[in-house]
Amino acid sequence: MLGECQQQEARFMDCLEAYGLDRGRKKCTDLFEDYHECQTKTKQFKRFMAMRKERDRQIAEGKLKGDEKYVSPKVDSY
Amino acid sequence: MSEACQIARKQDLPPPGGYKPIPYKRLPAKQLFSGYTIFAGYIGMTVGAIYLYNLTAKQIKKHEIEMRSAKMAIYPMLLAERDREYLKQIRRNRDAEAELMRDVPGWEVGTYYGERVYKLIPPDTLVEPIFHEYYAHSSPSDWYRRAYIKLRS
Numbered sequence: 429m430l431g432e433c434q435q436q437e438a439r440f441m442d443c444l445e446a447y448g449l450d451r452g453r454k455k456c457t458d459l460f461e462d463y464h465e466c467q468t469k470t471k472q473f474k475r476f477m478a479m480r481k482e483r484d485r486q487i488a489e490g491k492l493k494g495d496e497k498y499v500s501p502k503v504d505s506y
Numbered sequence: 507m508s509e510a511c512q513i514a515r516k517q518d519l520p521p522p523g524g525y526k527p528i529p530y531k532r533l534p535a536k537q538l539f540s541g542y543t544i545f546a547g548y549i550g551m552t553v554g555a556i557y558l559y560n561l562t563a564k565q566i567k568k569h570e571i572e573m574r575s576a577k578m579a580i581y582p583m584l585l586a587e588r589d590r591e592y593l594k595q596i597r598r599n600r601d602a603e604a605e606l607m608r609d610v611p612g613w614e615v616g617t618y619y620g621e622r623v624y625k626l627i628p629p630d631t632l633v634e635p636i637f638h639e640y641y642a643h644s645s646p647s648d649w650y651r652r653a654y655i656k657l658r659s
Contacts, residue, residue, distance in 0.1 A: 433613065439626075458625050465624060469636050476638040478570045482606055498645035499602045503652055504593040506640050 433466035596635060602643045 440463045443456035465471050486492045539547065582610075600615060607613040614620050623633055640650045 456573045457645045462624050462626050465626045470518050471560075471621070472633075472636050472639050475623070475634070477603070478610075478613075479606060479642045480604060482610060486606070490567065498643060498648075499598055500644035500648040501599075501640060502591055503648070505588055505595055506637065506652065 433463060436463040436466045439463075596632075597639070599635070599640065599643060606643070 436459070437504070440456060440459040443459050444452040446452075447455050483497075487497055513542065604615045607615070610618045617623065622629070622657075624631075637653075
């Protein structure tokens with residue numbers, strides 16, 4: 429659990445080491461974004477927010493009702 | 507003076523026969539058992555207790571070993587079952603997401619409005635969901651129940 433982002437970090441640091449800090453800032457943005465995403469999980473959270481908002485909107489509008497409203501996982505599966 | 511002798515007044519006198527003697531001698535405590543008796547009683551009780559304990563101790567130890575062995579034996583299977591259910595659920599989540607966001611402009615399943623979550627990995631790799639994503643399509647009560655279990659265990 430503590431080593432989730434090791435791979436992303438290693439790649440980013442290798443890139444920075446190769447290019448130095450100034451050029452590296454421009455060249456390694458993709459690697460940096462992957463690393464940042466792994467550490468903070470912002471995009472995944474934003475995805476969740478968008479999906480949840482859409483689901484609530486559809487429920488309020490009446491498109492989803494009854495048993496189709498939610499798809500719940502089993503409690504001990506995560 | 508003659509009146510004082512005729513009227514009988516109440517006086518605070520000692521009881522008839524005098525007072526009983528005051529006990530002043532030391533009264534030591536009553537000795538129920540002597541010292542050696544107490545030691546002998548203690549050892550006797552310990553021996554008796556050890557005997558009674560050993561009547562069922564072996565059985566209990568065997569029982570404990572059995573339970574522990576059984577738990578250790580089925581533990582991998584339970585983990586495997588949990589992983590299976592996890593994988594099934596993320597597939598269901600993907601299908602639910604596809605159906606939910608069908609009419610939303612710009613949304614592709616597995617991305618955030620077209621922007622992939624991790625840019626530099628091959629597109630088919632499994633990106634493990636975070637807790638919120640895993641429970642994104644669940645009813646709030648199930649979500650809170652799971653979060654409560656996590657918080658309190």
